[in-house]
Amino acid sequence: MKQERLKVALAQRASLHDRDSNMDALLGDIRSAAAAGAALILLPELHNSDYFCQVEQTANFDLAEPVPGPSTAQLAAVAAEAGIVVVASLFEKRATGLYHNTAVVHNSNGSIAGKYRKMHIPDDPGYHEKFYFTPGDLGFMPIETSLGKLGVLVCWDQWYPEAARLMALAGADLLLYPTAIGWDSRDDEEERQRQLDAWITVQRGHAVANGLPVLACNRNGIEAAPSGKGPGIAFWGNSFVAGPQGEVVARADEQNQLLFAELSMKRSEEVRRIWPFLRDRRIDAYANLVRRFID
Numbered sequence: 001m002k003q004e005r006l007k008v009a010l011a012q013r014a015s016l017h018d019r020d021s022n023m024d025a026l027l028g029d030i031r032s033a034a035a036a037g038a039a040l041i042l043l044p045e046l047h048n049s050d051y052f053c054q055v056e057q058t059a060n061f062d063l064a065e066p067v068p069g070p071s072t073a074q075l076a077a078v079a080a081e082a083g084i085v086v087v088a089s090l091f092e093k094r095a096t097g098l099y100h101n102t103a104v105v106h107n108s109n110g111s112i113a114g115k116y117r118k119m120h121i122p123d124d125p126g127y128h129e130k131f132y133f134t135p136g137d138l139g140f141m142p143i144e145t146s147l148g149k150l151g152v153l154v155c156w157d158q159w160y161p162e163a164a165r166l167m168a169l170a171g172a173d174l175l176l177y178p179t180a181i182g183w184d185s186r187d188d189e190e191e192r193q194r195q196l197d198a199w200i201t202v203q204r205g206h207a208v209a210n211g212l213p214v215l216a217c218n219r220n221g222i223e224a225a226p227s228g229k230g231p232g233i234a235f236w237g238n239s240f241v242a243g244p245q246g247e248v249v250a251r252a253d254e255q256n257q258l259l260f261a262e263l264s265m266k267r268s269e270e271v272r273r274i275w276p277f278l279r280d281r282r283i284d285a286y287a288n289l290v291r292r293f294i295d
Contacts, residue, residue, distance in 0.1 A: 009033035014221025034082035045180040064093035080110030089178040114143035118154035140166035148173035168210035182235035204246035211272040
C-alpha cells in the first residue's frame with residue numbers, strides 16, 4: 001500500500017428508482033466523502049437503478065451501457081474534481097447480446113484504473129442474474145491505483161473464499177465488495193438474523209484468512225418486485241469495514257449512510273507476520289480444489 005493510513009468511505013443508499021436521481025445522489029456522496037478526508041469511496045452494486053434482476057425481462061437490457069460510457073464520464077469528472085478513488089458498479093453492455101455486471105475503478109485523477117467483471121453469477125428466487133450477466137473473463141486480478149492494489153469483487157463473489165484468496169495472492173492491499181443483498185419479505189426475524197450474520201461472518205473470514213481489510217458496501221431500502229411478480233426484497237444495508245484480523249472497524253445500520261473508517265495499512269503487514277497463513281499453505285496438496293466435487 002502506498003500510504004500507512006487510509007480513510008475510506010462507503011456510500012450505502014436506497015435506490016431513488018431512476019438513473020439520474022441515483023447518480024446525482026452518489027456524486028454528492030463522492031464529493032462529501034472527499035471533503036471529509038476520504039481517499040477512496042466504494043459504491044453499492046448496480047447503483048444506477050433498482051435491482052432489476054428480481055424478474056427476467058428483456059427490456060431491462062436497455063439499462064446497460066458501455067464502459068467507458070456515460071456513467072464513467074460522470075464519475076471520472078467528479079473523481080478528478082474531488083481527488084478521490086471511486087469504485088463503482090455498472091451494468092456493462094460489452095456488445096449486443098453480451099452484458100456483464102462490472103465494477104469500474106477510477107483513479108483520483110479521473111482516469112479508469114481498471115475494471116472487474118463479476119465471476120460468480122447467482123440464479124435464485126428474486127436474483128435472476130444469469131438471465132442478464134455473462135460470467136466475468138478478466139480473472140481475479142487486483143486493480144492498480146494511486147493508493148495501491150484493490151482486490152475488487154462483486155456481491156455473490158463474497159461467499160467464495162477462493163476469490164478472496166486469489167486476489168490476495170495477486171498482491172491486493174484491500175478486498176472490496178459492492179453488494180446488493182437483502183431479505184425475502186416473507187422471511188421471519190430469526191431467518192433474517194441468520195442470513196445477515198452469515199453475510200458478515202464470511203467476509204470477516206476473508207479478512208482473517210488473508211490478513212487484509214475488507215470493505216462491503218450494500219444498498220438498503222425495500223424494492224417491490226416489478227408487476228408484483230414476487231415478494232420483493234428488503235435490502236438489509238449493514239455495510240461494514242473489517243480490519244485484517246476480522247475486527248469490525250465501522251458498520252452501518254439499515255438506513256442511508258455515508259460510512260467512514262480509517263485503516264492502518266501497516267497492521268496488515270504486522271498481522272501477516274504473526275499469522276503467516278500464506279507461508280504455511282500446502283500448495284502441493286490443493287490440486288483437487290479445481291474439481292467440481294471429489295467423487
